[in-house]
Amino acid sequence: xxxxxxxxxxxxxxxxxxxxxxxxxxxxxxxxxxxxxxxxxxxxxxxxxxxxxxxxxxxxxxxxxxxxxxxxxxxxxxxxxxxxxxxxxxxxxxxxxxxxxxxxxxxxxxxxxxxxxxxxxxxxxxxxxxxxxxxxxxxxxxxxxxxxxxxxxxxxxxxxxxxxxxxxxxxxxxxxxxxxxxxxxxxxxxxxxxxxxxxxxxxxxxxxxxxxxxxxxxxxxxxxxxxxxxxxxxxxxxxxxxxxxxxxxxxxxxxxxxxxxxxxxxxxxxxxxxxxxxxxxxxxxxxxxxxxxxxxxxxxxxxxxxxxxxxxxxxxxxxxxxxxxxxxxxxxxxxxxxxxxxxxxxxxxxxxxx
Amino acid sequence: xxxxxxxxxxxxxxxxxxxxxxxxxxxxxxxxxxxxxxxxxxxxxxxxxxxxxxxxxxxxxxxxxxxxxxxxxxxxxxxxxxxxxxxxxxxxxxxxxxxxxxxxxxxxxxxxxxxxxxxxxxxxxxxxxxxxxxxxxxxxxxxxxxxxxxxxxxxxxxxxxxxxxxxxxxxxxxxxxxxxxxxxxxxxxxxxxxxxxxxxxxxxxxxxxxxxxxxxxxxxxxxxxxxxxxxxxxxxxxxxxxxxxxxxxxxxxxxxxxxxxxxxxxxxxxxxxxxxxxxxxxxxxxxxxxxxxxxxxxxxxxxxxxxxxxxxxxxxxxxxxxxxxxxxxxxxxxxxxxxxxxxxxxxxxxxxxxxx
Ligand SMILES: Nc1ncnc2c1ncn2[C@@H]1O[C@H](COP(=O)(O)OP(=O)(O)OP(=O)(O)O)[C@@H](O)[C@H]1O
Ligand code: SF4
Ligand SMILES: [Mg+2]
Numbered sequence: 086x087x088x089x090x091x092x093x094x095x096x097x098x099x100x101x102x103x104x105x106x107x108x109x110x111x112x113x114x115x116x117x118x119x120x121x122x123x124x125x126x127x128x129x130x131x132x133x134x135x136x137x138x139x140x141x142x143x144x145x146x147x148x149x150x151x152x153x154x155x156x157x158x159x160x161x162x163x164x165x166x167x168x169x170x171x172x173x174x175x176x177x178x179x180x181x182x183x184x185x186x187x188x189x190x191x192x193x194x195x196x197x198x199x200x201x202x203x204x205x206x207x208x209x210x211x212x213x214x215x216x217x218x219x220x221x222x223x224x225x226x227x228x229x230x231x232x233x234x235x236x237x238x239x240x241x242x243x244x245x246x247x248x249x250x251x252x253x254x255x256x257x258x259x260x261x262x263x264x265x266x267x268x269x270x271x272x273x274x275x276x277x278x279x280x281x282x283x284x285x286x287x288x289x290x291x292x293x294x295x296x297x298x299x300x301x302x303x304x305x306x307x308x309x310x311x312x313x314x315x316x317x318x319x320x321x322x323x324x325x326x327x328x329x330x331x332x333x334x335x336x337x338x339x340x341x342x343x344x345x346x347x348x349x350x351x352x353x354x355x356x357x358x359x360x361x362x363x364x365x366x367x368x369x370x371x372x373x374x375x376x377x378x379x380x381x382x383x384x385x386x387x388x389x390x391x392x393x394x395x396x397x398x399x400x401x402x403x404x405x406x407x408x409x410x411x412x413x414x415x416x417x418x419x420x421x422x423x424x425x426x427x428x429x430x431x432x433x434x435x436x437x438x439x
Numbered sequence: 440x441x442x443x444x445x446x447x448x449x450x451x452x453x454x455x456x457x458x459x460x461x462x463x464x465x466x467x468x469x470x471x472x473x474x475x476x477x478x479x480x481x482x483x484x485x486x487x488x489x490x491x492x493x494x495x496x497x498x499x500x501x502x503x504x505x506x507x508x509x510x511x512x513x514x515x516x517x518x519x520x521x522x523x524x525x526x527x528x529x530x531x532x533x534x535x536x537x538x539x540x541x542x543x544x545x546x547x548x549x550x551x552x553x554x555x556x557x558x559x560x561x562x563x564x565x566x567x568x569x570x571x572x573x574x575x576x577x578x579x580x581x582x583x584x585x586x587x588x589x590x591x592x593x594x595x596x597x598x599x600x601x602x603x604x605x606x607x608x609x610x611x612x613x614x615x616x617x618x619x620x621x622x623x624x625x626x627x628x629x630x631x632x633x634x635x636x637x638x639x640x641x642x643x644x645x646x647x648x649x650x651x652x653x654x655x656x657x658x659x660x661x662x663x664x665x666x667x668x669x670x671x672x673x674x675x676x677x678x679x680x681x682x683x684x685x686x687x688x689x690x691x692x693x694x695x696x697x698x699x700x701x702x703x704x705x706x707x708x709x710x711x712x713x714x715x716x717x718x719x720x721x722x723x724x725x726x727x728x729x730x731x732x733x734x735x736x737x738x739x740x741x742x743x744x745x746x747x748x749x750x751x752x753x754x755x756x757x758x759x760x761x762x763x764x765x766x767x768x769x770x771x772x773x774x775x776x777x778x779x780x781x782x783x784x785x786x787x788x789x790x791x792x793x794x795x
Contacts, residue, residue, distance in 0.1 A: 160695055184703075192701035199699075204692035208791055209714055218710075219700045254790040270700070 106133035107310060108157070108278060113170035113180070115152045115161070115334075123167065125385070126152035128334035130170075131408065134278065139304060139311045141321040141342070143357075144331035145368060145379055150314045153331070154280045156180070158195050159187045175277070193223040196271035198300075200283040202263035206255040212266050213239070213251025219273040235273070242269040243299055261292035268299065275307055282314045297323055318358070319365040322346060327417075330354045333379050333390040336408055340418035350411065350420040353391050389423070399423050454793075455786055462779045466772070473771040474533060477764050478526055481755075488542045488758040489513040516542065529764070538765035543757055548765035551750060556769055557640035558628055559746035562739070563731050565662055566669035570731075571724070573670065574677025575717075581678065582685035583708070593678060600675030606737045609668035613742070616664060626743040628661050629654065665742040669734050673727055680723060684716035691715070718789055725781035729774055 115127035127149040134140055142150045155161040156168045157179055172179040175194060177186060199205040206215060216235035221228060232251070239247035242265040255263055264284060271279055281300065285293035301324045304311050315321060321328055321342060328345040330338040330353065338351040346365070349355045356375035361368055371378075377394040388403040389395070395402070401423040410416040411425030493509035500508075513519050517528070532539060538548035581593040616623045629635050629642065635654060638645045646654040688694065689712060697711045736748035743749070747766050754762040786792050 158699065160698060188701045188703060190701075191699055197696075197699045199692065199696065201692060205696045207693040207697070207711055207715070209789065210711075218702075222701055256791050267696075270696070 104135050107136045107174065108132075108134040109171075109173045110134075110157070111171045113153060113156065113172065114168070115149065115156045116167040117152075118165040118167065125334055127156065128385075128390075130331075130334075130336055132329065132336065132339075134310050134312060136277070136310055137304075137308045138326045139301075139313060139324050141325035141328045142312065142314045142331055143316070143318065143321060143328060143368070145357075145372075146316070146370075147379060148331040149334040150331055151282055152334075154282055154312055154314055155197075157280065158191050158197065159184070160191075160197065192219055192276075193274050194276055195278045195280065196274070196276040198264075198267050198271045198279065198281040198284045201287050202260070202267040203255060203287075205267055206263060208255055210254075211251065212253050212255065212258070216251070216266070216269050216273055219270050223274045235269070238269040238273050239266065242266070242272070242303070243295075244269070260288050261295060264288060264292075264296050265299065268296070268303070272303060272307065272309070276309060279304070279309045279311045280314075281311060283316065284313065285320065286316060293320075300324065317367045318346065318361050319367070322365040330357070333385060335390065335421065337391065337422070338420040339408070340415075344415075344418040348418075350418070350425055351391075351422045352395050352397055352424070354420070356394075389421075397424060399427070401427070455783065458782055458786055458792075459779060462775075462782055466775050469775055470768060470771060471530075474530070474764060474768060475526075477767045478529060478760075479522075481758070481760050481763055482522065484755075484758065486758050487513070487518060488760060489516060489518055491757050492542060529761075533768070538768065539761035541754070541762045542759050548762050551762065552747065552765060552769050554637070554640060555745060555747045555750045555766075556773070557637075558744065559732075559735055559739070559748060559770075560773065561641065561643075561662065562666055562669065562744065562746055563728070563735050565666040566673070566731060566735075567724075567728065569666055569670035570673035570677055573674035575681050575720075577674070578678045578681025579685055579708070579713070581682045582689070583704075585686060590682075594682070597675040597678040601672045603672070605668055605672045605734070606741050608671060609665065609738060609741045612664045612668060623664055624657070624661050628745050629657055633657060661744075665738050665744050668741075669731060669738045672734070673731055676723075676727060677720060680720050681716065684719050685712055688712050688716040714788065718785065721781060721785050721788065725778040728777050728781075732770055732774060 110130060110132040113127055113130040113132075114125065116123045116125045130149075130153055132140075142154065144150055152161060156166075157172050159168075159179065159182070162168065162184075168180055170180055174190065177190060179187065179190065182190070206212070210218075213232060213235045216238055217228070217231040220226065220231040220234050220238075224231070226234065236247045236251050239251055244250050244262055244265050250258075250262075255266070258266065264287075268284075271281075284300065285296050288296060297320060300311065300313075303309070304324075311324075313320065313325065325342045327340065328338075328342050329336045330345065330351065332353050338345060338349065338354045345354060346358065349358055353375070356372055357368060359374040360372035375394050380390055380393060388405050389398075392398050392402045406421045406423050406426070408419050408421040409425075410419045412418050489509050489512040493505060493512050517525060520528075529539075536549075538552075540547050541551060577593045577597065581590045581597075584590045624630070633654060635642070635645070635651075636649075638648050642654055642658040646652060646658070694707060694711060697707045702710070735746065736751060738744070739746045739748035740752050747770060751763060751766045751770075753759075754766060
C-alpha cells in the first residue's frame with residue numbers, strides 16, 4: 086500500500102532505497118459543502134514524500150490537486166471544508182493539528198508558492214518587507230538583519246539589484262519577477278517541503294522555463310522536497326523525480342517520471358499522454374483520445390470513477406480499484422485499474438503517438 | 440460588494456502634485472455652480488429681504504407708507520436691477536473674495552463666517568472622528584464574527600442607525616442627558632460666564648494660545664451630544680462599509696499567503712487586512728462628509744449650536760441673500776478641500792497610484 090521510493094536511478098539522491106518518507110499522507114479526503122451538497126474534491130489519497138525529491142501532481146482541472154495540496158497545511162480550512170485522513174510530518178499529524186501547531190509548521194517547515202503571484206503578494210507592502218516578514222516570524226533575528234537576509238534571498242532567486250528592488254511594490258514588478266519574489270518568500274526559511282501550486286501557469290513560456298530552472302536549482306542546492314502541482318507534462322519531464330496522476334479526487338497512477346511518462350499503465354494516464362502533443366506539453370482542455378469530461382462530485386459513479394470514459398471497462402470496474410503495483414519487479418510504480426489486477430493484455434493503440 | 444470594488448479602483452493619476460492640481464482646478468468650477476444655483480434658488484423663494492426689513496418695526500404705519508419703505512429698500516439693496524445684472528455684480532465681487540454684507544445688522548458676511556465656520560468645523564470633524572472610530576471597530580468586529588450573534592447585533596444597530604431620523608435622537612439625548620440627568624449642558628457652544636474671547640474661534644486652539652485650560656471641559660461637554668448625534672448615522676454606514684471591505688480583503692489571495700507564512704489571525708488582521716480594507720472606506724469618507732455637513736445644519740438648529748448651519752437657517756428665513764450665498768459658498772469650499780485631503784490620504788495609502 087505504501088509507496089516506497091523507486092528502485093530506479095532517478096531518485097533525488099539515489100543513496101538509499103528504503104528511506105523513511107518525511108511526509109506521509111493516508112486516506113486524505115477533502116469535501117466542500119455547497120448549496121447543492123458536498124463536493125468531494127479529494128477522495129482517499131495515499132501519498133509519501135521523500136526528503137529532497139520533486140514530486141509532480143498532474144491531472145485535469147478540477148481533479149483535486151489544489152484541494153489536496155492546500156489541505157496539507159490547512160490553507161483551505163474553513164466552515165465549508167471537511168478534511169479527514171492523516172498526514173504525518175515531523176511528529177505532527179497535520180490534518181488534525183490545531184491552528185497554533187500548524188502555524189509553527191507553515192512558512193518554517195512547509196512553504197507554498199502560489200500560482201498568481203500578483204494576487205498572492207500584498208499590493209500595499211514593499212517586496213522586501215514581505216520577504217522579511219517571513220524571516221522575522223520564524224527566526225530570532227533583528228528587523229535590520231531580516232531585511233538584509235531578505236535582500237540576500239531576493240538576489241538568490243535572481244532578482245537584479247535586490248537592495249533597490251526590495252523597496253519596490255508588487256505592481257512595479259514583471260510577472261516573472263513577482264514569481265521570483267514569491268519563491269523568495271517561500272524559501273526564506275529553508276523549508277523541508279515546498280508546495281508549488283502551478284507556479285508557472287500564469288507566466289509567458291520563456292519566463293516559465295526560467296522559473297522552473299530556478300526552482301530546480303534552488304531545490305538541489307537546499308535539498309528541499311518539492312510537491313509541484315501542474316497541468317504541464319513538460320514541467321513534469323523537466324524537473325520531477327516522481328509523478329502522481331490525479332483523476333476525480335484520487336491518485337490513479339504514481340511512479341517515477343520515466344515510468345509514468347514513457348510506460349503509463351492506467352488508461353487515463355495513457356489517454357492523457359496520447360492527447361498531449363509531443364508527450365511533454367500542457368494538458369489540453371479537452372482530451373481527443375478520451376471523450377467526455379471528468380465526473381463532478383455527486384455524479385461520480387460507484388467503482389472506478391474513470392469508467393464512463395474508459396475504453397476497457399470490465400465487470401470488475403463497478404468496484405473501486407485500489408492503487409497498487411502491478412509490476413513484481415518494481416513496487417514504486419502503482420496504478421488503480423483492474424486491468425493490471427487481471428493481467429489482461431491491453432491494446433496498445435492509445436499510445437500510438439508516443 | 441460591487442460598490443466596494445468600484446470605489447477601490449485606483450484613480451488614474453501620476454503624481455501627488457498632479458492629483459492635487461487636478462482637484463484644485465475643479466474648485467472654481469464647483470464653486471461657480473454652487474453660487475449660481477444658490478443665487479437663483481434664493482430668488483425663487485417667495486418673499487424678499489426688502490419686505491422682511493420694511494415690515495419690521497412698522498406698527499402704526501399705513502400700508503402705503505410700508506410699501507414706500509419697501510420700495511426704497513429694494514432700490515437701496517439693488518434688488519430692482521435685472522436679475523442677470525445682479526448676478527454679474529455678485530460674481531465679480533465674489534471673484535475678489537468680497538462676499539458682501541448681511542442685510543440685517545451691518546456685519547460683513549466674511550466676519551459672520553469667521554465666527555461660525557470654526558464652530559461647524561469643530562462639530563463635523565469631531566463627528567467624523569467619532570464615526571470613523573465607531574464604524575471601524577464595529578465593522579472589523581462584525582467581520583471577524585461573521586454569521587455569529589455579535590455580527591447580527593452590530594449589523595442590526597448599523598442598519599437602524601442610518602435609517603433613523605437621527606436629529607430626533609439628538610432631541611432624545613437633550614431630554615435624557617441634559618434635562619433629566621443634568622449631566623450635560625442643553626444648548627450652545629460655551630457658557631457666556633467663561634468670558635471666552637475668540638482669537639481663532641477654534642476653542643481648542645484658543646485654549647492653548649490663550650492658556651485657558653478651563654475652556655476645554657465645557658467645550659467638550661457642549662460638543663459631545665451634537666457630535667454624537669451627527670456621528671451615529673455615519674458610523675452605521677461606515678460599519679457596513681468596513682465589514683464588507685474586511686470580508687472582501689479576507690478572501691484575497693495575499694491573505695492566504697500571510698496564513699501560509701504562519702502569521703496568526705491577529706497579525707493578519709493588523710498587518711494585512713486593515714490597511715487594505717481601508718481603501719474603499721477612505722474614498723466614501725469624502726463623499727460622506729457632504730451628508731455630514733448637511734446633517735450639521737439640522738443638528739446645529741436642534742442644539743442651538745452657533746455654527747454656519749444655524750446662521751444659514753436664519754439667513755434663509757430672513758431672505759438674507761448675500762449671507763446665504765456666502766455661507767453655502769464657505770461650506771462648499773470646506774467640502775472640496777476635505778475631499779482634496781481625502782484624495783491625498785488615499786494616495787498615501789495606496790502605492791499603486793504612485794509613479795513607478
Ligand atoms: N472552495 C470550494 N468550494 C467548493 N468547491 C470547491 C472549492 N474549491 C474547489 N472546489 C471543487 O473541488 C474540486 C477540486 O478542485 P481543485 O481546485 O482542487 O482542482 P485542481 O485539480 O486544483 O484544478 P485546477 O487545475 O483547475 O487548479 C473541483 O470540482 C472544484 O470545483
Ligand atoms: S478500472 Fe476499469 S474503468 Fe477504471 S480505468 Fe481500469 S479498466 Fe477503465
Ligand atoms: Mg488548482
